[in-house]
Amino acid sequence: MSEAVLRCENVSRFFGGIHALKGISAEVRQGEIFGLVGPNGSGKTTLVNCVTGFYPPQKGRILFEGRQISGQRPHRIASNGIARTFQNVALFKGMTVLENILMGRHIFMNPNPLAALFYPVWAAKEEVAHRRKVEQIIDLLQLESVRDEHVEVIPLGLQKRVELARALCAEPRMLILDEPMAGMNQEEKEYMVRFILDAQEELGLSVLIIEHHLDVVTSICDRVLVLNDGNKIAEGPAREAMSDPEVVKAYIGGQAHAA
Template sequence: MSASFASATALLECHGLERRFGGLVAVTGVDLRIDRGEIFGLVGPNGSGKTTLVNAITGFYPPQKGRILLDGADITGMKPYLVAKRRLARTFQNLALFNGMSVLDNIMLGRHVHLRPSVAKTALYWWLGQPEEIAHRRVCEEIIEFLQLQGVRDEPVESLPIGLKKRVELARALVAEPSFLILDEPMAGMNQEEKEYMARFVLDARDERGITVLLIEHHMDIVTGICDRIMALNYGEVIGTGLPREVVANPRVVEAYLGKGQQHAA
């Protein structure tokens, strides 16, 4: 693919993506562009293809058709660990924390993409290994302070309420120092106060750390409040893209969420 195919301002571009599972078409004909510095929302009913699209982008389920460009490079079909090395980090729809470990230890795991283990560093730990470990811990402590997790840094992660667990997952993604962050329903199960905190942290990650964000979320008040643009999916197809207020008013989007009868009743 020629270099001119990639937009100078786009961090992510997807062209004609399709992903099937046997006879089930999970995603088809999806075109997507996310510019640097955007918070881009991805919405749609359950089963609409949102997580499948993200899994295609991150290499978990490569698309059978289409191309994916990240920062101008073609990453179509690239293994997930190689995608992560290109400064892409994500959180998952279901909590993926490690019980039996502390908050700090869970967050430290996010530094794995920057680790350079070697026999020499192990044998000469005090001279080679320790300075590297201190540098990694310094990044983790900075993110702990950024997300206001100081009070629970040494607590076992399984003892935390879901709102704090979601914040720990965000911290683990941020310590990877991504330029592009994918958040898969980061506010699921939260009360209103916890959602507002998380929304603030997402905005701060963009504004203070220069991170571009793809946000999958069902809470439309949050999506319309913090996203620059959004895309709506239904049955794996794009049914609306643009400014949040325009997309949520789109009759196809309203119908996908409410159904025809409810739409007319409303």
């Protein structure tokens, strides 16, 4: 059994009178692909937002590689080695694919007027190193043909791939993907699955993925956590957890409704 790289311990989050997360505990192990699934409004994105610092948990704690990160700001968590993509495409319109991917390097960039003054001997070296990393990710995700295109004119499937590339350029040890297949056709889904698996193997990542396409979940996830109404209702190997009676009931409304 691999060591836990991310651990959530009794995490709760409230929004006014809404109890979005109710004491959720789970762990993502080193090198695995961990699925986070459940009906709409079950608390999946809220849990990811707690992990990435957008909504700190009001109860419980979150640890990454043994260090507590709950309560830290998002940029701090990113610099600790966690990168994410978003449910809705969050690219910078008016910028090229290359420029958007390069934004993933921002956590390593330290603007310095002195470096700019001596650009040829100082800042240029740093810029070349950043671009070299970006080019490696472009090659990995096969984005060469659109690298100079503006992101708003390329298909959704490619836009999602650009988001993945931008996250990978932050050199994370844990990658969090929020519905990376949303809005895609079958061919685009197959491409995205392939690139996620390639990146996970090539870069040695642990992956936490929120996904509504259950065929994707059962085919690529080692284990899954199923949420419903802020509660954990199942956890374990993907196919086993998805066949749990409570999970079936949450998705299709129980035996009577299914009939």
